Amino acid sequence: xxxxxxxxxxxxxxxxxxxxxxxxxxxxxxxxxxxxxxxxxxxxxxxxxxxxxxxxxxxxxxxxxxxxxxxxxxxxxxxxxxxxxxxxxxxxxxxxxxxxxxxxxxxxxxxxxxxxxxxxxxxxxxxxxxxxxxxxxxxxxxxxxxxxxxxxxxxxxxxxxxxxxxxxxxxxxxxxxxxxxxxxxxxxxxxxxxxxxxxxxxxxxxxxxxxxxxxxxxxxxxxxxxxxxxxxxxxxxxxxxxxxxxxxxxxxxxxxxxxxxxxxxxxxxxxxxxxxxxxxxxxxxxxxxxxxxxxxxxxxxxx
Numbered sequence: 001x002x003x004x005x006x007x008x009x010x011x012x013x014x015x016x017x018x019x020x021x022x023x024x025x026x027x028x029x030x031x032x033x034x035x036x037x038x039x040x041x042x043x044x045x046x047x048x049x050x051x052x053x054x055x056x057x058x059x060x061x062x063x064x065x066x067x068x069x070x071x072x073x074x075x076x077x078x079x080x081x082x083x084x085x086x087x088x089x090x091x092x093x094x095x096x097x098x099x100x101x102x103x104x105x106x107x108x109x110x111x112x113x114x115x116x117x118x119x120x121x122x123x124x125x126x127x128x129x130x131x132x133x134x135x136x137x138x139x140x141x142x143x144x145x146x147x148x149x150x151x152x153x154x155x156x157x158x159x160x161x162x163x164x165x166x167x168x169x170x171x172x173x174x175x176x177x178x179x180x181x182x183x184x185x186x187x188x189x190x191x192x193x194x195x196x197x198x199x200x201x202x203x204x205x206x207x208x209x210x211x212x213x214x215x216x217x218x219x220x221x222x223x224x225x226x227x228x229x230x231x232x233x234x235x236x237x238x239x240x241x242x243x244x245x246x247x248x249x250x251x252x253x254x255x256x257x258x259x260x261x262x263x264x265x266x267x268x269x270x271x272x273x274x275x276x277x278x279x280x281x282x283x284x285x286x287x288x289x290x291x292x293x294x295x296x297x298x299x300x301x302x303x
Contacts, residue, residue, distance in 0.1 A: 023061050027074075029054025033114035035107045036097060044107035045097040046080075048114065059091035072114070079113050143196035150200060151177060154207050162214050168296040169210040176206050176288040183280055194270035195277045202281020205249065209289035212238040231297050235290065242289070246282050253279040 031049040038045055050058055061070065066089045069081045082098045102110070155173055158166035180199065189195060217234030225233065256275035258265040266272070 023057075025054060025057050025061060029057060030114065033111040035104065035111050038099065043099070044102065044104045045099050046107050046110050046114070047095050047097045049095050055092055055095070058096070062088045062096070063091045074113060074116065080110060139193055140191055140196065143193055143200075144191070147196060147200045147203070151203055154203065158207065158210065164300070165214055165217070165297065168300060169207075169214070169293055171296060172210070172288045172292040173203075173206060175292055176203075176284055179284050179288070180281055183284070184277075189276060189280070190273065191277075192270055192273050194274040198274040198277030199281060202278055202285060205246065205282060206285030206289055208245070209238075209242045209285060210293060212241055213289070213293065227301055231294075231301060235294055239290070242286070246286060250279060250282055253282070 029051055031051055031054075033049060034047050036045050036047045037043065048058075062084045066084050066086055069083050071078055072080045072082075080098060082100070088096070098110070151173065155170040158169050158173070160166070162169065180202070183189070184191065191199075213234055216238040217230050220230035220233045221227065253275040256266055257272050257279070258267060261267060
């Protein structure tokens with residue numbers, strides 16, 4: 001039985017590799033390790049599974065070091081420093097166990113590390129590639145350019161299809177972009193590829209709100225309503241659809257962002273970045289689509 005060294009004051013000395021004497025026992029002599037439980041106390045122990053040759057060599061080591069610590073190292077770093085129990089003065093009669101005050105999790109971790117050290121595998125470099133930090137910045141820059149191009153194309157479509165009203169919506173959309181980027185700067189929001197995707201998607205939702213409003217206005221005009229009345233009715237009757245669609249999207253963004261770190265939901269940084277930029281875009285698009293566009297239409301066409 002190997003009992004962990006209990007005196008904390010000695011740990012500084014024991015962790016100094018210069019005070020250790022190498023022995024002819026290596027990971028090649030160890031088949032592995034497993035967690036077992038003491039029949040007397042029921043506490044977890046780590047059993048060392050040696051080869052026949054390794055057990056014989058380790059038996060000689062413990063006979064010469066009764067009452068002394070035995071260091072177990074992996075890649076030059078100590079994993080465990082158990083003290084040899086006096087019961088092992090005559091050597092090993094079976095596979096030794098490491099006892100101590102560790103719980104089941106700690107025992108499992110130690111056994112896993114010992115298993116890793118039991119594999120005498122030489123690493124061979126097959127391929128090496130250096131990736132510069134500019135790669136991420138370049139991808140984000142290209143995504144930002146794509147977002148700006150998409151915004152310009154959407155604004156052109158709105159102007160071409162809806163005429164003067166579309167041009168006013170373009171002004172609101174431009175204001176949307178400025179407010180959103182200002183919020184990114186203030187919070188601040190780190191623009192990743194996922195974040196850019198959320199920003200671009202929110203642009204589409206902002207345009208969708210204006211399209212719903214304009215189509216409702218066109219319906220009111222076809223029914224013979226005066227333009228000023230059609231504007232108010234169009235905004236009022238389109239609001240229900242806009243509200244419901246954005247609330248549903250906000251719920252999805254909330255789940256993706258997972259602000260309470262629920263274990264059964266996503267906790268990935270990129271996904272959270274997407275959810276954050278999407279949610280910010282929805283709030284801003286509601287303001288620009290309902291307040292800014294409505295104000296501009298009232299100014300141009302009269303209340």
